[in-house]
Amino acid sequence: MSAAEEVVTEAPAIEAVPKRAMTLGLGTSLVVLAALAIAPLFVKNFIIFQMTMLLIYALAVLALNILTGGSGQFSLGQSAFYAVGAYTSAILMEHFGMNYALTLPIAGVICFAFGFVFGQPALRLSGVYLALATFALAVAMPQLLKLGFFEHWTGGVQGLVVTKPDAPFGLPMSQDMWLYYFTLVIAIGIYIASINLLRSRSGRAFMAIRDNEIAASAMGVDVALYKTLAFGVSAGITGVAGGLGAIAVQFVAPDGYTITLAISLFLGMVVGGVGWLPGSIVGSAFIIFVPNIAEGISKGLSGAVFGVLLFLVIFLVPHGARQVAMVAQQMLGKLKKN
């Protein structure tokens, strides 16, 4: 059987998501945005910190969502891109004294390049094989960061401590609150850009490849280019998230970026709904808060409790938050009619 036939007979790995269904309505978006903007004024710094992490992981999940939900490629290696972004920011800030805000675009560009290059061999792989190749990347990354060769820069196993930025212009807000709004602005920017990307010519090309590679190439889509591009964009956004994560946590170390992180992000994407960008924040909330809830139920069996909760979610709402949102929308529609 030739490779072409194999692709044709293979069932599509990702269910086709129409591009309109990838976003939220304008009204809902504004409500969510308002909630995100106002909430920090009423809560403790610790909660603000958690919300910042929520946005950061949401960005990383969103990046994976563009790759998997948009272009139909799997990745279990997002933790590697996240780590590269985090280390880029940390090294630039601590060794070169660069302003934290400037390190983020650099982290993004470096990760974009890294993802684009990694996307080259990925072209030859698809489905589970691609997932495994990226898995290898995630496993290798913590060890690479420990290498004596890089140790001068990375701090080796000891990691690097990062200084947390103060609010600029003497704004009367805590470091946590400033960082939260800073992250929020970046997250909104990236979210809007991502939606526009998926609605653009490139986005349509991604989706065409996802739905049927051969048909896409017959229509004149440069499959190789767009596949690697999707990897690059996804890695770039993950890198920015990693950089923000390093600033928020104030510390980078190889132990923070293990395969567990990659799997968490993957989990977040599935729970949020594959291919549904707003679901990213729901998925992110799941991977941050549900382990804490599980631990609250039983300390010794937190892993098992987490497993049960995850199983329930997948069993009851296999399409994740997207499904819940759709049902809610239908019910609202009915109410309006009555």
Next chain:
Amino acid sequence: MLVTHMRLGAFSAALALLAASSSGALAQKKYDTGASDTEIKIGNIMPYSGPASAYGVIGKTEEAYFKKINAEGGINGRKINFVSYDDAYSPPKTVEQARKLVESDEVLIVFNPLGTPPNTAIQKYMNSKKVPQLFVATGATKWNDPKDFPWTMGWQPNYQSETQIYAKYILKHKPDAKIGILYQNDDYGKDYLKGFKDGLGAKAASMIVVEESYEVSQPTIDSHIVKLKSSGADVFMNITTPKFAAQAIKKNAEIGWKPLHFLNNVSASIGSVIKPAGYEASQDIISSAYLKDPTDKQWEKDAGMIAWNQFLDKYYPEANRADASVMYAYTVAQGLVHVLKACGDDLTRANIMKQAASIKDLELGGLLPGVKVNTSATDFAPISQVQLMKFKGETWELFGEILTGDVGG
């Protein structure tokens, strides 16, 4: 305070007021967040899940010990409320949990959080919040740095000072040694390695013939042992964690390599290393210790060991008594109780650090005879004494005097 009995008659109210004012005059009760007349809230972070989850038993033992303290009336009448969270050994999660403890649960101190990367991640935060990060569960050398981090204090002898002691021993007794080193490729292994090289000083380059490292995720280290033997080394510095240490000892015997074998204290447990590797293969290994090994028969009738066993029988019967972490946790929890008792009614964070930094010759049941806990305003390394020991028959034979190896952060 006693001033709550307002609904009683005037006489008793007056009496109560009198009592309140007089007790207030006798002992100034001072509290920071997390302490009150009835409770002391202690935070803790442990890897109950994840790659280092074997150490989770430390948190469980501490919880059991504080239960015992509470059952016996608490500390100066106050009960310990021990809040312990899981960080899965992931530094970002440690930061989240530390902030939860300090800002949401409002604990008085964070006690004995485990691991070098997790503690490094929260050190700056804890010091900027001025919340004690007391008796951290890691042997890294950097915790003894009261000048830069006055709110962080270590506990156990640090890794570097331990290997320095071995290095000094080698220089004295076997100056022409050809040394082969096996170490775990992480912060723990590299810290030990640094201490060893520092100890050898200028001779390190000529004496060390081969350095091998392994990853903790590797299933076996057999090939490294073969390589070490083929290098012709006659001294083996074994810097490995228990599973690998047992493998190394076994493999040594199998291939007939009989170097002068130094085993780091991390893996000196008879129950979890020596016994699985075989007594025969373990003869004459040199190590060092500061805690009593509960699986060592020589301590069977020891008063401290009997007390330890009674505590476990009553409060933690399912504990694995061969696990060195149980003894470790028991001892460090006793250390904390000592500090809290010394604080009296002044349970402020500053006073806790002050009392923790003024421990004089404290002897605890789990420590080797002669090993004492000592701190001062400039010495934040509570235990810095160890004793060398050689494995003979079925027990460790302590030899030489108690050695002190203080290395600053």
